[in-house]
Structures are given as structure tokens and as C-alpha cells.
Amino acid sequence: MEKYRGDRDGGGEVGGRHPRMASRWSSAGPAEQRHRYPDHSRGGGEGFAGGRHHPYRGSQDFPPGGRGGFRGGPDGFGHQMPMAGPRRGGGFSGRGGGSPDNADRSKFAKLFIGSVPRTATEEEIRPVFEEHGDVIEVALIKDKRTGQQQDFQRHSGSRCRTLTYAGCCFVKYATSEEADRAIKALHNQYTLPGGSGPIQVRYADGERERLGAVEHKLFVGSLNKQATEMEIEEIFSPYGHVEDIYIMRDDRKQSRGCGFVKFSNREMAAAAINGLNGTFVMRGCNQPLIVRFADPKRPRPGESRGGPAFGGPGFGPQLQAPIGVRPVPTISEPIGGPPKFAEPMSGGVRPNTWHPASRESMEPSPQASGQGFGSNLAAKLGDLTTSSVSMPIQQLGKAQIPQTMGFPSISQDLPSQQLLNLGAQLPASQALFPQTATANGLQIPLNLQQPGMAAASSQQQMPASTISQQQLQQPVQQLPSQLTQALLQQQAQALQLSFQSSQQAISQLQQQLQMIQPSGASQQQNSQTTKQQSPWSAAVSQSAPSNPVSTPTAVTSSNVSTTPPPVATQSAVPMSCDWSEHTSPDGYKYYYNCVTRESRWEKPEELTRFEEQKKSQQQMKLAAQHLQPPSQAQSQSPIQSTQVSQTQQTQSQVQLRQQASVQVLQPLPYQASGLASQQNNQDFNYAQFQAANSINDSARVHQAMQAGQEVMWKNMGPGNQ
DNA sequence: CGACGGGACGC
DNA sequence: CGACGGGACGC
Numbered sequence: 001m002e003k004y005r006g007d008r009d010g011g012g013e014v015g016g017r018h019p020r021m022a023s024r025w026s027s028a029g030p031a032e033q034r035h036r037y038p039d040h041s042r043g044g045g046e047g048f049a050g051g052r053h054h055p056y057r058g059s060q061d062f063p064p065g066g067r068g069g070f071r072g073g074p075d076g077f078g079h080q081m082p083m084a085g086p087r088r089g090g091g092f093s094g095r096g097g098g099s100p101d102n103a104d105r106s107k108f109a110k111l112f113i114g115s116v117p118r119t120a121t122e123e124e125i126r127p128v129f130e131e132h133g134d135v136i137e138v139a140l141i142k143d144k145r146t147g148q149q150q151d152f153q154r155h156s157g158s159r160c161r162t163l164t165y166a167g168c169c170f171v172k173y174a175t176s177e178e179a180d181r182a183i184k185a186l187h188n189q190y191t192l193p194g195g196s197g198p199i200q201v202r203y204a205d206g207e208r209e210r211l212g213a214v215e216h217k218l219f220v221g222s223l224n225k226q227a228t229e230m231e232i233e234e235i236f237s238p239y240g241h242v243e244d245i246y247i248m249r250d251d252r253k254q255s256r257g258c259g260f261v262k263f264s265n266r267e268m269a270a271a272a273i274n275g276l277n278g279t280f281v282m283r284g285c286n287q288p289l290i291v292r293f294a295d296p297k298r299p300r301p302g303e304s305r306g307g308p309a310f311g312g313p314g315f316g317p318q319l320q321a322p323i324g325v326r327p328v329p330t331i332s333e334p335i336g337g338p339p340k341f342a343e344p345m346s347g348g349v350r351p352n353t354w355h356p357a358s359r360e361s362m363e364p365s366p367q368a369s370g371q372g373f374g375s376n377l378a379a380k381l382g383d384l385t386t387s388s389v390s391m392p393i394q395q396l397g398k399a400q401i402p403q404t405m406g407f408p409s410i411s412q413d414l415p416s417q418q419l420l421n422l423g424a425q426l427p428a429s430q431a432l433f434p435q436t437a438t439a440n441g442l443q444i445p446l447n448l449q450q451p452g453m454a455a456a457s458s459q460q461q462m463p464a465s466t467i468s469q470q471q472l473q474q475p476v477q478q479l480p481s482q483l484t485q486a487l488l489q490q491q492a493q494a495l496q497l498s499f500q501s502s503q504q505a506i507s508q509l510q511q512q513l514q515m516i517q518p519s520g521a522s523q524q525q526n527s528q529t530t531k532q533q534s535p536w537s538a539a540v541s542q543s544a545p546s547n548p549v550s551t552p553t554a555v556t557s558s559n560v561s562t563t564p565p566p567v568a569t570q571s572a573v574p575m576s577c578d579w580s581e582h583t584s585p586d587g588y589k590y591y592y593n594c595v596t597r598e599s600r601w602e603k604p605e606e607l608t609r610f611e612e613q614k615k616s617q618q619q620m621k622l623a624a625q626h627l628q629p630p631s632q633a634q635s636q637s638p639i640q641s642t643q644v645s646q647t648q649q650t651q652s653q654v655q656l657r658q659q660a661s662v663q664v665l666q667p668l669p670y671q672a673s674g675l676a677s678q679q680n681n682q683d684f685n686y687a688q689f690q691a692a693n694s695i696n697d698s699a700r701v702h703q704a705m706q707a708g709q710e711v712m713w714k715n716m717g718p719g720n721q
Numbered sequence: 722c723g724a725c726g727g728g729a730c731g732c
Numbered sequence: 733c734g735a736c737g738g739g740a741c742g743c
Binding site: 114200202203205208220223225246256257259260290294296 | 737
């Protein structure tokens with residue numbers, strides 16, 4: 001939180017780029033048939049990998065494992081883990097490039113440097129790049145033709161055009177954030193001694209793809225085997241721009257129930273883990289999604305340079321055991337791949353090839369953290385709802401987007417028929433959020449409020465309605481930029497009203513606020529709060545009321561006091577856990593904290609508790625499902641929910657809250673569809689909504705959100721390249 | 722405008 | 733409980 005070196009290179013970047021919208025659904029063909037998304041948006045997101053205000057890290061943080069003949073990357077997973085065990089090979093030291101590779105497969109980011117005079121030495125080059133981050137390695141390459149070290153060779157060409165032939169080299173940074181900084185600071189801006197012009201600094205071939213795979217890709221398990229790419233995207237896109245979805249299928253094209261989701265940056269991916277892992281139950285499933293950072297792809301023979309994060313012939317047991325060695329699990333079969341890949345080998349000791357490395361950054365860049373426009377709402381609701389209601393819930397998360405801010409240029413980039421109603425509410429201009437949000441903001445928030453109010457009056461669980469009312473008035477008097485902020489606050493409040501740990505969602509909304517605000521104009525409580533603590537850590541499993549991070553929009557104590565006692569019990573159950581379980585290349589479990597990026601071998605107590613709680617919730621949920629049959633809910637009459645309402649008092653608290661949540665939230669997607677004229681009978685509206693809404697509205701809203709995100713990224717990207 | 726060194730798993 | 737396709741940064 002303290003030292004952000006980046007001299008404010010951050011928010012400002014006005015990339016005059018045109019938001020090239022994706023409209024990935026516009027291309028013909030059912031989603032099922034497309035295993036690949038047409039929109040790859042190359043160069044769109046990948047360069048923006050995460051925060052740019054990355055605290056400098058001394059070389060002492062250098063991930064272990066990269067020395068002395070280690071092959072396994074310290075961090076093949078894109079995680080950096082605590083140094084577990086003595087450093088070996090001592091050899092990381094000075095001599096710059098010293099570290100014997102293995103880094104090729106990590107999240108280290110390799111840059112290509114062009115216009116390097118052939119006379120340049122590492123001593124000249126390295127310091128330049130160390131100004132911008134941890135330089136893991138500098139590699140001067142040989143002249144291809146002569147095979148000579150690129151040195152003073154004048155290369156007796158017929159015409160000796162100076163002696164400074166343009167050469168090149170590679171510089172490897174510990175993280176892509178640093179690499180991004182270097183690009184920004186040096187590309188075409190620095191001339192090495194003897195150089196005839198400024199150097200070119202860009203990612204080495206294949207690095208972007210490689211890093212993307214390492215950093216932004218999630219493994220998703222417990223998918224409904226019927227699920228389509230589109231369904232999956234709908235679940236994940238509230239957390240950020242989904243670049244790619246891949247469902248793993250058998251040879252008969254049947255889903256294996258797992259797959260991969262690629263975001264355009266790590267923060268989004270982390271947010272999705274936070275919001276979905278262990279909590280979101282897909283329609284038709286009785287088990288929550290598993291969401292983790294993907295293990296690096298299994299290498300294919302011959303792949304080496306730009307290849308996957310680890311693998312290849314490189315993960316033999318070579319490292320000493322980490323400190324917390326635990327007994328070798330009785331693993332006898334390869335895990336997830338060919339023998340060479342997984343076998344633990346030496347029987348008594350944990351394979352050391354790979355091990356957690358030290359955390360790389362205590363704190364993700366707060367700035368880069370606000371991308372989850374949709375908030376975690378979907379996840380939250382999904383957690384408390386049976387599959388029968390998960391659909392509207394998901395839509396809710398998405399429905400927030402257009403309410404939050406009017407996204408520019410949606411109408412021009414999205415299929416017109418998909419914009420129907422939504423489009424009508426959105427300005428077609430190219431203006432950016434703060435401005436456009438104003439126009440919408442004046443209307444939307446009022447609508448937003450009503451459902452909550454109605455629910456509050458009719459349900460016993462809406463004690464904080466008054467506060468909501470008050471604050472909803474404010475925006476009207478505020479400046480445009482503040483208005484946007486206020487809208488977000490309202491959303492946060494709506495969430496708080498209806499939901500136990502809407503904390504997470506609230507903090508995300510706050511992040512959005514911060515991001516939207518011009519850096520100078522952030523005098524609001526929100527930005528301050530957010531600065532003090534990592535937004536992501538705000539999402540850490542905490543019991544709701546006492547967390548200071550959420551206070552700006554949190555209900556007041558008086559409101560809390562009116563909260564029915566049963567709720568308190570519920571709010572003690574965190575909706576997410578920052579820790580998640582992973583498998584090392586050796587096949588051993590380890591645990592990774594997506595907030596602190598810390599990793600451990602031992603299962604954190606926090607996660608254990610979380611899982612236990614989840615488990616019990618799950619049981620309650622299942623019990624509740626008997627009363628509220630899954631599927632077909634969309635076409636059923638409102639009676640269903642009425643029934644539940646009648647019986648809920650005798651049911652578990654989960655169910656109780658579940659019902660309440662649904663009631664509050666139902667109207668939202670409805671309104672997002674532009675049909676918000678009849679909101680008296682919520683149940684009725686809900687039925688209507690469900691009958692008429694179906695997937696189209698969902699997709700519509702969805703795309704609006706994506707469009708907005710797209711714009712956001714364009715505007716905040718590091719602008720490299 | 723230049724594009725990959727060094728060392729090297731182990732059935 | 734399921735672990736990786738397809739196409740290819742941007743000067």
C-alpha cells in the first residue's frame with residue numbers, strides 16, 4: 001500500500017483507442033458449435049495484465065527454484081510462493097542473466113529489445129531495465145549468421161555502415177507488470193550507448209499468449225455437462241472480460257464437466273475465483289463450481305520457448321523439500337499427464353521440483369482491481385439459491401451493469417436486435433463513463449430502489465430500507481462523476497439489503513468507483529477506504545458487519561440492529577475464501593491465496609473452515625431444493641415462489657434468506673430489460689420476466705456489460721505496444 | 722528490424 | 733474430481 005513506484009502513469013492513459021467491441025455472439029452459429037470464441041481481441045487485453053502500480057520488489061523476492069539447475073519453475077502456475085527452504089545453487093546473484101532458465105515456463109515476462117547496438121554489454125543494458133522492475137535475466141544473443149557473440153564485430157560488410165548494426169537482446173522480468181512498465185517507459189525512449197536510435201521494447205514472440213495462459217486462465221470444475229460456452233461465459237463475465245472458454249470434452253464431444261476460462265487479466269480471474277469457487281452452483285448441479293488458476297498446459301513435445309508455463313522435460317525432482325514437507329502422498333499414478341510429468345519419483349521425499357515461492361506482491365494493484373463490473377452478485381445469490389433460481393440471479397449480476405453506467409458505443413458494436421430495450425436506455429455516444437453515466441443515472445437508480453423497497457416493506461428482512469432511500473436521493477444533487485459513484489453505492493446498498501455477505505460485492509463496487517473517478521477527484525470516502533486496504537482483501541472471508549472496508553456503504557448500526565437475529569448467523573458464513581486448492585506439477589496439493597498470492601503446502605485453516613461451512617450450506621440447500629424443484633422454474637407460475645414463502649418459516653434460515661433475496665432481486669433484471677413499468681406484484685413480474693426474458697435479455701445485458709468493460713480497458717491499459 | 726543463451730528430467 | 737483447442741502481439 002505504500003510504495004507505488006509508478007509515477008502516476010496509471011489512470012490517465014487516455015488510450016484514444018476505439019473500443020473494438022466483440023459482439024462475440026453475433027456471429028452465426030449456436031454457441032455449442034463453437035468451441036472457440038471469435039473474439040480473441042488480441043492486443044486488447046493481454047497487454048493490460050494487471051496493475052501497473054506494482055510495488056517494486058527487491059531481488060530478495062526473487063522466486064526460488066530458478067537456480068542451480070532447478071528445472072521446475074518456481075512458479076509454473078503463475079503463483080508465487082513462499083520460499084520454502086534454503087536457497088540452493090546460490091546462484092542467483094549478480095551476474096545478471098545468471099539464473100538458469102526454467103523461467104521460460106513461469107510467469108516471468110520476457111521482452112524483446114530491438115535497436116541494441118552490437119557493442120552493448122549487459123552492464124549497460126541491465127541497469128536501464130532495473131529501473132522498472134526485477135530483471136531476472138538479460139540475454140544477449142548471438143548473431144545468427146556469424147554465430148558470434150554480438151560484440152565489437154564490425155562485421156566486415158561491404159559497406160561499413162557504422163559499426164552499430166542493430167542488434168537485439170532479451171530482458172526477462174519477474175512479472176508482466178514490470179515488463180509493462182518497462183515498455184511504457186523505455187520503448188522508443190532510450191538510446192543505449194553507441195546506439196543509433198532508441199531501443200524498441202516489446203514482448204518477445206509468444207510471450208503474450210504464454211503469459212495470458214499462465215496468468216489469466218482458470219480451471220473450472222463441476223460444470224454441468226450440458227452447459228454451453230455461452231452459459232459459462234454468463235457466469236464468469238461479471239468478473240471481467242472473458243477472452244476464451246474451452247470446455248473439455250471426450251472423443252464423443254461430451255463435456256467432461258470441466259474446462260477453462262480465460263480472462264484478460266489476472267485481477268478478473270482472481271475475482272472470479274473469489275466469487276465463484278465453491279459457491280456458485282450451476283443449474284442442474286448439486287455441487288458448486290471449482291474455480292482455480294489453471295495448471296499450466298501440458299506441454300507438447302517440441303515446445304519450449306514460448307511454450308507453456310512448465311512441463312516439458314523439466315519437472316523432475318530436483319529441489320530440496322520445502323520446509324513444510326509433508327509425507328509423500330501415496331500417489332502412484334501420474335497426475336494429469338504422461339508419466340514424465342507427474343511422477344513423484346523418489347519415494348520418501350516430496351518431489352522438490354516444484355514448490356511454492358514467496359509471495360510476490362502483498363497487494364494487487366488497487367487500480368487494476370475494479371474490473372468486475374457485475375460484482376459478485378451472481379455468485380452470492382447462486383450460493384443461496386437452488387438451481388431453479390440461479391438463472392435470474394445471474395442476470396441480476398449482469399443487469400447491474402447498465403444501471404451502473406451507460407456504456408458508450410454499445411449500440412454500434414452489438415447486434416442491434418440484441419440491444420432492443422437496453423440500447424434505448426444507453427447513449428450511443430462515445431463518451432466515457434462519468435459523463436454517460438449521468439444520463440442514465442438519473443433514472444435508473446430510482447428504479448433500482450423500488451424493488452428493494454417493495455421487498456423491504458413486504459418482507460421482514462429489509463430493515464435498512466430507510467438508508468437506501470436517503471442515499472438514493474443524493475445523486476441527483478451531485479456532480480456527474482459523483483453521480484456515477486453514487487449509483488454504485490446504491491447498488492452496493494441494494495446488495496447489502498438483500499444479502500448477507502454482499503460485502504464482497506460492495507467492495508468491488510467501490511473499486512469500480514475508484515476506477516471511474518478521475519484520480520484527482522477522489523475525495524470520497526470510498527477511494528480513501530479502498531486505498532487503505534486492498535480491494536481484494538476486502539473480499540476476504542469476513543463476517544459482515546465489522547469490516548471497515550465496507551463501511552462507506554454499509555448499513556448503519558441502527559439498521560443492523562433491526563436485522564432479524566437469524567441473519568446474524570448467516571452473515572458469519574463467508575461467501576468466499578481467498579484460499580483455493582491447487583495441484584503442483586508433482587501432483588501435490590498446495591494452497592494459493594488469490595489475494596495475497598501467498599501459497600502454502602498446508603491447508604489453511606481458513607479454507608478448511610470455509611469448506612465446512614459450505615458443506616453445511618450445501619446440505620441445507622439440497623434440502624431446500626426438494627421444496628423448490630430445479631429447472632423449469634422459468635416457465636412456472638409465481639405460485640411456486642409463493643409456496644416457498646409459505647413454507648419458509650419452517651425451513652432453514654438459508655431458505656429464508658434465499659427467498660428474501662429473490663424477492664428483492666427479481667425486478668432488477670426485469671428493469672434492465674426496459675420493461676420496468678409494473679412492479680407492484682413482484683411475483684407476477686418475476687414470472688413475466690422469466691417467461692419473456694429468457695436468454696436473450698441475458699445476453700443483451702451481458703454484452704452491454706462487456707462493451708463497457710472493453711471501453712474501460714482501453715482507457716486504462718498500459719498502452720504498451 | 723535486430724528473435725533466443727545456458728544447461729540439461731529420466732521411465 | 734473433470735487439466736488444455738485454435739490461431740497467432742505489433743511494429
